[in-house]
Amino acid sequence: MATTTTATATARSNAKGASSVPSGLAAIHARMKAVTGVARLPLRSGQWSGTAGSVLGQGTGSSIDFQDQRPYMPGDDPRHINWQAYARSGTYTMKLYRQEVTPRVDILFDASPSMFLTEHKTTRTWELLYFCVESALRLGASTKVHMLDDEAREIPVDRILAYDWPLREKLSGVLLPSLLDRTPMRTGSLRILLSDLLSESPPDRATNLLVAGKGRAVVLAPFCLEESQPDWDGNIEFEECESATRDKRRVEKDTLTRYLRAYATHFGLWREQCVRHGIGFARVPAEAEILAALRAEAVSSGCIEM
Known part of the structure; x- marks a missing residue:
């Protein structure tokens, strides 16, 4: 992981950053509310358990959607007896309906400075956050947002809807898995991790935490061209986003080649671990x-439905 660590540390660096809260x-919020009329979180395709709500669950219940039938058993609610079947066969059978539940959505918002590296990435970060919040609310989910810095x-x-965000300008550098370990994710919830994943730790611990407690997870990772396809050449002054420290380095062609290789390896590891744990994974370009x-x-990975 040495080369990957170098890549993530370098990707967090930039000569000038964007304002965290535009x-x-x-x-942005208004645009994302409109977008939820076209795209949505993958809640209707999952299997859920919880309190009564508007999303189909994994059990049987009392919604209007007929699912199946079974023989009558003592103690069953007579209101659900299939009287038409009884008239034909003389045997009591019970109508079964799909249970409707309120799903739980835990949004895990990486608020580290690298998420606001450029103006495009800043906008995309906030767009993804407000899209997820509005989509969850529109689908009737019990929604919680956890800010990770x-x-x-x-x-x-x-x-959140009042745009009151207590963001910090400088961080001490707590790694993503440690932050996830401290986050009280609810049993059976859909966990949406919004992060550029520029953490210097291997992804396996983070992915294990995302699916703990019978959870499903989706990872949406915004990225910008300055980190994925940098045009470094010659003497470059970098600024570490988290600490605001500056460092002058000479970037040769082979250095850039090693960086790009390590950057690709890092996200390849994340993709591999997400596939292994059944986690939806998608990188989201900032400039489009x-x-x-x-x-x-x-959409193709199942992180978003349209």
């Missing part, structure tokens, strides 16, 4: 229009 956050903090949804960006990987 002035047009309300406009130097700690794991739950941010109330009403505060939002629906085009989601169609690039998120």
Whole structure:
């Protein structure tokens, strides 16, 4: 992992970063509310358990959607007896209906400075967050948002809708798996990890935590051209996003080649671990229009439905 660590550390560096909370956050939110009319989180295709709601669950219940029938057993609710079948056969049978439940959605928002590396990436980060929040609310999910920076903090949804974000400018560098370990994800929830995954730790521990407690998970990873296809040449001054420290380096062609190889290896490991654990994984480009960006990987991988 040495070369991967170098790649993630370098990718977090840039001579100048974007403002973390853009002035047009309300406009971004409004656009994402409109996008949820076209795209949505993959809640209707999953198997869920929970309190009564509007999404089909994994058991039987009392919705209007007929599922199956079975023989009557003492104690069954007579309101669900199939009287038409009884008239034909003289045998009591019970109508079974799909249970409707309220799914739980835990949104895990990586708020480290590298998520706001450029203006395009900043916009895409906030677009993904507000898309996930609005999609979950639109589908009637019990929604919680956990902000991950130097700690794991739950941010109330009403505060999110008021654009009140307590972001930190500098971080001490707590690794992503440690933050996930501190996050109280609910049993059976859909966990949406919004992160550029530029963490210097191997992905296996993080993916194990994402599916713990019978959870399903989706990873949406925004990225920009400055980190995926940098044009470094000669003497470059880098700034470490988390600590704001500066470092001048000479970047030769072979150095850039090694970086690109390590960068690809890093995300290859993430993709491999997500496949192994049944986690939806999609990288989301920052420069494309939002629906085009989601169609690039998120739809085909099942992270987003359209």
